[in-house]
């Protein structure tokens with residue numbers, strides 16, 4: 001691209017988006033959505049109190065369906081269990097490297113004791129060799145979305161150009177001064193961004209833009225409105241203002257993030273949600289352990305489901321012919337070191353991520 005090359009050499013590239021996005025995949029909102037995913041039906045890699053069902057069982061028990069313009073992904077909300085609550089974990093068959101991922105949700109799993117839902121992207125190979133991007137994630141009664149990246153050594157992010165709160169700046173899972181498997185994280189303090197607060201406004205859109213320069217995530221609540229370029233199918237992130245989260249800095253994103261699938265899942269307990277359950281003033285009063293609560297109270301999970309209006313992946317036209325790094329901008333592409341900041345350990349998140357995904 002001629003113009004960005006000139007401007008980037010003048011130092012404008014970091015602040016101006018030139019990407020022109022065209023539709024690559026529309027996952028639709030009918031039952032064919034599920035044919036584009038693999039269903040995980042083996043034991044949970046995170047050791048949660050969950051039983052992931054295959055596609056046939058999930059459909060016959062009503063845990064997945066599609067009607068009225070949205071796709072439903074839920075959990076069993078009618079039976080007690082001592083072996084794990086039936087649920088769903090699906091992984092897109094297609095892998096992506098860079099692009100713009102737009103997820104329009106009418107509903108997500110509510111802020112419910114015992115639950116641990118996520119929408120995330122995971123690179124190929126042993127996690128996090130090709131990176132992990134947790135776009136929507138929280139546990140128990142969480143009322144703010146915690147967005148994180150996980151990477152191998154030498155990837156840190158700046159605390160600038162986003163509206164959320166920086167939680168940790170080093171994306172390396174074994175960074176000094178951070179909890180093991182914490183990664184770098186930015187939370188959105190707005191309670192409309194997650195769980196029950198999100199559902200109260202009729203949900204909204206999460207847009208994830210992944211380029212060689214970094215990863216930007218915007219949240220648009222339906223109460224305030226979805227940008228018309230998104231609803232028209234011609235998304236233009238350069239018009240959206242500051243993202244809620246911007247992961248950019250001293251990190252070679254082309255080296256750390258590759259060949260990612262998209263995953264939706266709803267887990268229960270595992271060590272993260274179980275640990276928070278025990279410490280939470282409300283959850284801890286409900287039962288002795290997270291497992292007891294989740295196993296014996298199916299009706300608590302009537303609001304524990306995803307309702308997906310749309311999932312579309314767009315590609316930057318400049319990346320159409322090649323995914324090769326286009327490192328015209330030395331500031332974005334040169335992995336020379338800046339001093340990494342260290343933050344107090346963020347124990348709530350990290351406790352349990354260890355080996356969560358290594359089975360894939």
Ligand SMILES: *[C@@H]1O[C@H](CO)[C@@H](O)[C@H](O)[C@H]1NC(C)=O
Nearest residue numbers: 159160165166167168341343
């Ligand atoms: C990030 O920057 C904001 C705004 O300048 C500041 O309030 C905040 O303390 C910084 N966070 C960290 C973890 O340095």
Ligand SMILES: *[C@@H]1O[C@H](CO)[C@@H](O)[C@H](O)[C@H]1NC(C)=O
Nearest residue numbers: 014158248249250331332338
């Ligand atoms: C990150 O901050 C450093 C130091 O302020 C700056 O030189 C660099 O350009 C920033 N990188 C990005 C991608 O914003």
Ligand SMILES: *[C@@H]1O[C@H](CO)[C@@H](O)[C@H](O)[C@H]1NC(C)=O
Nearest residue numbers: 095097124125130257258259
């Ligand atoms: C990504 O997948 C492609 C196609 O399978 C492969 O050629 C490439 O080596 C992979 N990249 C990485 C970094 O694993």
Ligand SMILES: *[C@@H]1O[C@H](CO)[C@@H](O)[C@H](O)[C@H]1NC(C)=O
Nearest residue numbers: 061062063074075077302303
């Ligand atoms: C419970 O799960 C079923 C599908 O198994 C779903 O149709 C229903 O909406 C869920 N919620 C409630 C409150 O029953």
